Amino acid sequence: MLRTKKFPYALFFGHLALEKLLKALVVRRTGQHAPYTHSLILLARRAELDMPEALLDQLAEVMEFHTEARYPDVVKDFYKKCTSEFARAKFREIKKVYAWCQRKLGK
Numbered sequence: 001m002l003r004t005k006k007f008p009y010a011l012f013f014g015h016l017a018l019e020k021l022l023k024a025l026v027v028r029r030t031g032q033h034a035p036y037t038h039s040l041i042l043l044a045r046r047a048e049l050d051m052p053e054a055l056l057d058q059l060a061e062v063m064e065f066h067t068e069a070r071y072p073d074v075v076k077d078f079y080k081k082c083t084s085e086f087a088r089a090k091f092r093e094i095k096k097v098y099a100w101c102q103r104k105l106g107k
Helices: 007-030 040-046 053-070 072-081 084-106
Strands: none
Touching: 007 040, 007 053, 007 072, 007 084, 040 053, 053 084
């Protein structure tokens, strides 16, 4: 998506990737089905990850990409904000959090 310059979608799918990984961590940690939520913060807490505050802040920011990419009344503003530079920087942050979570899943 980044290569094809579909920046809002790249960030939206980045959110989804984190959501699915966090849900896997919840299942591994609790042995139960993950909650039906898109809240990355709630999932991280439910998985009891002891995530550094900086990564929790990034999760909170990434949560905006889920809402803003889906609801028509805020899509215009989100698309304006989604320049190549912005999207690539945020995607690097998503990848950093994803890698941290993957390491937790590997344990």
